[in-house]
Amino acid sequence: MKKIVAIVFLVMGSMAVQAQELAWETSMEKAVQVSMKTKKPLLLFFTGSDWCGWCIRLQKEVLKTQEFATWAKENVVLVELDFPRRSPQQPEIQKQNNELQQLFQVAGYPTVWFSNPTKKDGKINLDKLGSTGYVAGGPSKWLEAANQILSVKQ
Template sequence: MKKIGLILLLVIGSMAVQAQELKWETNLEKATQVALKTKKPLLLFFTGSDWCGWCIRLQNEVLKTPEFSSWAKENVVLVEVDFPRRSPQQPEIQSQNAQLQQLFEVRGYPTIWLANPQKADEKINFNKIGSTGYVAGGPSKWIENANQILTSKG
């Protein structure tokens, strides 16, 4: 009986953790629709998820923290723009990400752009708010920096 209770507790606990995890969209069209509907800017995370040390560090120190999760749910729509070297990726996502890299002139990783999508004649344009990358000092410093970008040009 104790084993069943323990297993039940573990299953419920893992479901609670999954419910708190953030949704990082990889499809820009879907993310844009959410951003337009919620009137939140896009947070575009340009990363090399399986090879970029600073990207992995940013993920672990900031993007996977409860503090960032709370902030992101209130303020932005998350988009991962990944350039993996070892992990497979769908060709349409590769093409989309390459176009975004050119549009936002990303030259290094990690780079995070905050942008407002705007629909004009069935075409989506992006109003670039500002960019950042790795910020030392943990999630509170990173969030402080992101809030400055959002309030200064948002």
């Protein structure tokens, strides 16, 4: 019995570690480079990490699950655009996030936009594919909505 319990804890622990290994970029410049190199769209997660209850719930129910981690590694470049109230933030990141909030007309949190960066005349453009937010039903329902957005525009 002790062996079974130990095995369950090891498996669950490794799944949690794998889900936490996702690389969330905070620099759009770096994320765009990765996106263009890998030909994967950007997943832009507009969040209030230290105050937004729905953002925290989306993180817990979807973004920190193994199912999401597996999907994300294959399909998108992850970008976290945070708007904290209590946590300090670098001025250049704050400026970048505010500009992107205006560009994507984000009015509430959480908002997740999918975008393909393209280069034209030496400038980077962000082609909007679609957006979503919190979707009830866990990772499978959320990923269903995300896949629908990605399949229409790619």
